[in-house]
Amino acid sequence: MEKKPAKKSPGGVSRRDFIKGMGTGALGTAVLPPLLGQTIPTKKGRVPVYDKKTIALTVNGQKVGLAVEANETLLDVLRDKLDLTGAKRVCDRGECGGCTVLLDGAPVYACMYLAIRADGKAVKTVEGLAAGDKLHPVQEAFIEKDGYQCGFCTPGFLMTTSAFLEKNPAPSLDEIKQALSGNLCRCGNYAKIYGAVDAAAKKLRGA
16 A cells, blocks of 8 residues: 655654654754844844844943844843843843943843844943942932842832933923833832932033
8 A cells, every 4th residue: 555645744844753852852953043044123134033143332332242143132142241240030021120331321121122233332231320330320329218128120220310311301200100101119118219209300400
């Protein structure tokens, strides 16, 4: 009796080969290449997800060059490769703001921003907010007004606040609440955080 040819799956792998691969590792070579061959868009064209790329950043005023995977986030690079752990890994899905850093002066969620997209840009983390031993006015205000409890979310609030006050030096309470709406405090210390932002604005204005 003539054997029927094995049916092919939509991915081009026969059911027989698939089952054989479960024990021999053939699945890895049969199925993974199409997945690894996917690409993501960058300014310099589409990059395969498995490629490494050398990028150049200015981090807290210092130029840095390093090789990154195409799927590494800016948070991965800052924490794991540059040992800048001020940006916190909390939700890891762009919902809490604990990983907020400034990218060319604008706040971004580092957990959601691919490192290769930051090539050529300036990154500021909470470690770069102070000038040497002199705290930034936003940091001073958060200390003076008890704008923190456990402190885990504080770096994100500091970075968002510093960028916000650059654009709006005399905000209303409603504007402060709106500006910080992307940062969550699990301790619920919002009243003191808003007070700290108001105090920081006055410090920066010299009021």
